[in-house]
Amino acid sequence: MSRRVAVAAALVVLTLLVGSRWTTNRSAVLANQRSTVTASPPEVRPTTAAPSPSATPPDVVVAPKPKPKPKPAGSGPFGSMKLTGRKQVALTFDDGPHPMWTPKVLDRLKAAHVKATFCVVGTQVKKYPSLMRRIVREGHTLCNHSWNHELDLGKRPAAEIKANLEATNRAIRAAVPNAKIRYFRQPGGEWTDSVVKVSSSLGMKPLGWDVDPRDWEISDAKLIGSRVISHSRPGSIILMHDGGGDRNGTLVACPNVIKNLRSRFGITQLH
Ligand SMILES: [Zn+2]
Structure with a gap:
């Protein structure tokens, strides 16, 4: 070859x-x-197919996933009440009673036939028990707002929170025996689970808000009024102040705010 x-x-x-x-x-x-063409594509496989022998045997109970804790409708942090639950809005006044501003706010409310909620501070109540009596006499709702406006109250030990809220309730009841104190509002809205638990154990519901014109840092009545009016919606809880500083802006804003909210939604009292 x-x-x-x-x-x-x-x-x-x-x-x-x-x-x-x-x-x-x-x-x-x-x-x-x-084989690829003849096999069922994963996305069209029937979900109701009979279980294969490797599926969980029927005697094994699979624990259901824990459901998230239901919060009341219109609730804020830690279930605090943020809306009234109806169309009408509610007015709330914090940080009083104050000898200069509370009587004038009460006058405005009386003239307009409106009932509001007063979130009072224990030290102020102790100083001005007659104002406390007037608030109750004129049919407004009461809310505990801590002893001395402690912003960090919710982070303190439960026993301390309890003592603080009880001291405030005692001061209110020293002025108005048997006063119904339906709500608690955490200063600064700094809610914690603990402060909600303690206040609930004392029979008070956590009262939040959804409209905050920040009237404590501005004195312009027109701006306070327009902030309230533009942010309000059905069921709003409006936060304003009758204490803690010069409240003339709030006072001047009140009649127009009341007129506007009343015509759009109606104003209700929290019970
Ligand atoms: Zn406050």
Whole structure:
């Protein structure tokens, strides 16, 4: 055999080998494609298919996922009440009673035949019990707003929170025996689970708000009024102040705010 013939023979053998290998691979690819085409795509598999033998046996009870704690409708942090739950809005006044501003706010409310909620501070109640008596006499709702406006009250030990709220309630009841104190409002809205638990254990519901004109930092009555009016919606609880500083802006804003809210939603008293 000449060298040329040998090389040609070798080439033939090589070609045959490569060809058969290609055919084998190609067959495998085709087989694969067929199996892919005939298998059900995962997304169209019926979800109600009978359980396979490897599925959880019926005697094994799978614990249901814990449901999130339901919050009352219109609630804020830690379930604090943020909306009245009806169309009418509610007015709330914080940080009094104050000898200069509370009587004037009461006058405005009386003239408009509106009942509000007063969130009072224990130290102020102790100083001005006659104002406390007037608030109750004129039919407004009471809310405990801590002993001395402690912003960090919710972070203190439960026993301390309890003592603080009880001291405030005692001061209110020293002025008005048997006064109904239906609500508690955490100063600064710094709610915690603990302060909600303690106030609830004392029979007071956590009272939040959804409209805050920040009347404690501005004196412009027009701006206070427009903030309240533009942010109010059905069921709003409006936060304003009758204590804690010069409240002339709030006072001047009151008649227009009351007129506007009354015509759009009506004003309700919280019970
Ligand atoms: Zn306050």
